Amino acid sequence: MEKSTLYPPIPQYAQEAHIPTAAILAQYRETALQQNESFWAELAKVIKFDKNYQKVLNWSCPKASWFEGGKLNVSKNCLDKNVELRAHKKAIIWEGENYDGSKSFNDNFRADHIRKLSYQELLNLTCQIANTLKQNGIEKGDRVAIYMPMTPEIVATMQACARIGAIHTVIFAGFSAQSIADRLVDCNAKMIVTADGSYRKGKFLELKKIVDQALDLLDKSKNNPVEKVLVYQRDQKQNCPINNKKDLLWKDSVEQASTFCSPQSLESEDPLFILYTSGTTGKPKGLYHTQAGYLLWAHWSTRWIFDLKEEDTYWCTADCGWITGHTYVAYGPLSNGATVFMYEGAPTQPDPSRFWQMIDRHKISTLYTAPTAIRMFMGCESKHIEASKLDSLRTLGTVGEPINPEAWKWFYQKVGKEKCPIVDTWWQTETGGAMISPLPGASTLKPGSASKALPGINVDVVDPKTGESCPPEEKGALVIKDPWPSMARGIWGDEDRFEQTYWRSSSVFDGVYLTGDFAYRDQDGDIWITGRMDDVLNIAGHRLGTAEVESALVLHEKVNEAAAVGVVDEIKGQKLVCYLTLNAGFKDQNHEELEQELKDFVVKQIGAHARPAEINVAAALPKTRSGKIMRRLLREYAVSGEIKGDTSTLEDFSAKDSLSKA
Numbered sequence: 001m002e003k004s005t006l007y008p009p010i011p012q013y014a015q016e017a018h019i020p021t022a023a024i025l026a027q028y029r030e031t032a033l034q035q036n037e038s039f040w041a042e043l044a045k046v047i048k049f050d051k052n053y054q055k056v057l058n059w060s061c062p063k064a065s066w067f068e069g070g071k072l073n074v075s076k077n078c079l080d081k082n083v084e085l086r087a088h089k090k091a092i093i094w095e096g097e098n099y100d101g102s103k104s105f106n107d108n109f110r111a112d113h114i115r116k117l118s119y120q121e122l123l124n125l126t127c128q129i130a131n132t133l134k135q136n137g138i139e140k141g142d143r144v145a146i147y148m149p150m151t152p153e154i155v156a157t158m159q160a161c162a163r164i165g166a167i168h169t170v171i172f173a174g175f176s177a178q179s180i181a182d183r184l185v186d187c188n189a190k191m192i193v194t195a196d197g198s199y200r201k202g203k204f205l206e207l208k209k210i211v212d213q214a215l216d217l218l219d220k221s222k223n224n225p226v227e228k229v230l231v232y233q234r235d236q237k238q239n240c241p242i243n244n245k246k247d248l249l250w251k252d253s254v255e256q257a258s259t260f261c262s263p264q265s266l267e268s269e270d271p272l273f274i275l276y277t278s279g280t281t282g283k284p285k286g287l288y289h290t291q292a293g294y295l296l297w298a299h300w301s302t303r304w305i306f307d308l309k310e311e312d313t314y315w316c317t318a319d320c321g322w323i324t325g326h327t328y329v330a331y332g333p334l335s336n337g338a339t340v341f342m343y344e345g346a347p348t349q350p351d352p353s354r355f356w357q358m359i360d361r362h363k364i365s366t367l368y369t370a371p372t373a374i375r376m377f378m379g380c381e382s383k384h385i386e387a388s389k390l391d392s393l394r395t396l397g398t399v400g401e402p403i404n405p406e407a408w409k410w411f412y413q414k415v416g417k418e419k420c421p422i423v424d425t426w427w428q429t430e431t432g433g434a435m436i437s438p439l440p441g442a443s444t445l446k447p448g449s450a451s452k453a454l455p456g457i458n459v460d461v462v463d464p465k466t467g468e469s470c471p472p473e474e475k476g477a478l479v480i481k482d483p484w485p486s487m488a489r490g491i492w493g494d495e496d497r498f499e500q501t502y503w504r505s506s507s508v509f510d511g512v513y514l515t516g517d518f519a520y521r522d523q524d525g526d527i528w529i530t531g532r533m534d535d536v537l538n539i540a541g542h543r544l545g546t547a548e549v550e551s552a553l554v555l556h557e558k559v560n561e562a563a564a565v566g567v568v569d570e571i572k573g574q575k576l577v578c579y580l581t582l583n584a585g586f587k588d589q590n591h592e593e594l595e596q597e598l599k600d601f602v603v604k605q606i607g608a609h610a611r612p613a614e615i616n617v618a619a620a621l622p623k624t625r626s627g628k629i630m631r632r633l634l635r636e637y638a639v640s641g642e643i644k645g646d647t648s649t650l651e652d653f654s655a656k657d658s659l660s661k662a
Contacts, residue, residue: 095358144191518536
């Protein structure tokens with residue numbers, strides 16, 4: 001990875017930043033490590049506790065109890081607090097995919113194209129949903145599943161569950177009926193909240209029908225915990241199937257309910273939500289997070305990383321079905337009183353200018369998105385981005401995977417116009433919030449590096465064999481040595497699995513959190529994530545991370561995106577098979593010549609041991625709707641020449657078909 005080009009803080013930005021210098025940030029980190037509990041206690045003053053806590057932390061690995069004895073309500077801290085301060089400020093600005101830009105809009109525009117909800121209006125909607133849940137038997141501790149599009153209603157439903165002490169589990173609105181059924185059973189969900197459908201790539205996806213299929217599967221197995229289905233009608237013109245025994249229409253329930261619902265006071269360690277990781281094999285793994293600690297870190301990490309200001313309009317492009325949508329859409333920004341932008345549909349609908357038009361249209365100042373999306377835009381014709389001003393942008397961010405330097409620079413130059421710092425964040429569902437990230441006013445940025453751990457987070461890079469800290473430039477396992485407030489408290493119904501997977505995976509990693517990622521520190525102490533520990537190949541005795549090969553390939557001017565997988569080889573043990581897409585202007589090149597050119601390029605970048613056995617060019621790589629490349633499908637295709645595995649989270653099925661042309 002390139003480390004030669006440094007981007008120091010932009011002076012004008014730093015002058016107004018919450019943390020304005022590297023020296024202040026370093027001192028903050030040091031204080032947090034040396035006076036850990038008092039550091040967290042000071043930060044916790046931002047939370048409105050109904051009852052003061054007695055102890056900051058009670059820790060017996062892997063059991064953590066933060067702010068023990070305290071009582072609070074997360075929804076109250078996100079909504080009621082801000083209604084007192086800024087009732088008429090916009091909490092959510094939403095745009096539907098079917099908005100074509102031709103209709104004028106203003107603050108009172110209430111069509112299905114663009115909506116604007118003030119904090120007072122969002123609180124009213126949240127209370128109406130909360131009252132509807134209560135009227136239909138939902139009590140504290142009950143599980144409520146949410147399978148909804150990216151409309152304001154999904155955020156309000158999450159807040160409504162938090163308001164009454166119900167535990168929500170958001171199921172990404174792209175999962176199959178079987179995937180929904182598995183999750184409903186695992187958490188014993190009493191209700192599911194869904195919608196008739198959602199617009200995606202110009203089509204109306206019928207979500208309610210998929211929910212009905214899931215419930216039919218559970219009925220056949222005689223193991224259906226769901227008592228009620230609450231249905232939001234995204235498009236009144238659609239013919240939505242209604243089961244009168246279980247179904248509740250939004251207009252007949254939520255819209256008729258009271259706009260006042262008193263927030264229930266909950267223990268700091270009461271569960272807030274369960275979120276299932278998108279594993280491809282075995283039983284769904286439902287990680288659960290609790291109240292005070294999660295809210296605390298959602299608040300502060302949002303404030304620090306994005307340097308949120310009162311006038312900002314903030315857009316995190318993640319779906320609420322993933323942890324990023326929880327922490328950096330539904331909870332963190334709202335607890336800070338921010339204006340959150342939400343978009344329902346695909347980034348290229350009707351063409352690749354859509355993102356940039358929305359930024360100009362809504363004067364968005366913060367854009368937090370995935371490297372995969374950035375690389376996708378890089379492969380599009382430049383006219384799509386050049387037609388937009390993008391002068392409202394102030395801060396850029398990336399999430400989901402390490403960003404390669406070429407994509408970082410394109411993002412910085414083409415989107416940020418060289419005036420917006422980029423915060424490259426590293427974190428996981430299990431961590432609840434970002435752990436490693438630069439801060440935009442204080443950090444010198446290095447394309448491809450996640451910088452250093454945030455204040456209060458004690459990370460290390462250690463030798464996987466000894467557990468000792470690695471010297472600079474030496475790759476090792478990324479671990480977190482101390483508990484932190486937003487850490488997952490367990491796997492729902494399987495505490496032993498939680499302990500053995502994360503905290504006691506071996507004698508080397510006993511008592512520390514094993515992230516599962518490889519990384520190294522450079523001479524400045526900045527961290528570079530190099531890939532998953534389980535994505536390491538052994539080729540003729542050489543250990544090679546697939547992420548290293550992918551990073552090398554995308555450095556080539558002709559390559560847009562790349563994915564590398566390993567398959568069994570009788571001679572070498574494993575061989576490397578790569579799939580990639582090309583940038584515009586290079587798609588008609590002779591395949592054999594291109595393959596040889598790219599193989600030689602990888603050798604030059606890494607070494608002869610990294611020479612791919614095969615390089616295949618595809619029209620598109622298979623991805624989930626959150627933008628992650630589905631390497632599992634590529635591995636299956638590399639081995640058998642076909643894909644039979646689960647494709648329920650696949651965004652574009654034509655990508656799967658295009659592999660046959662690779």
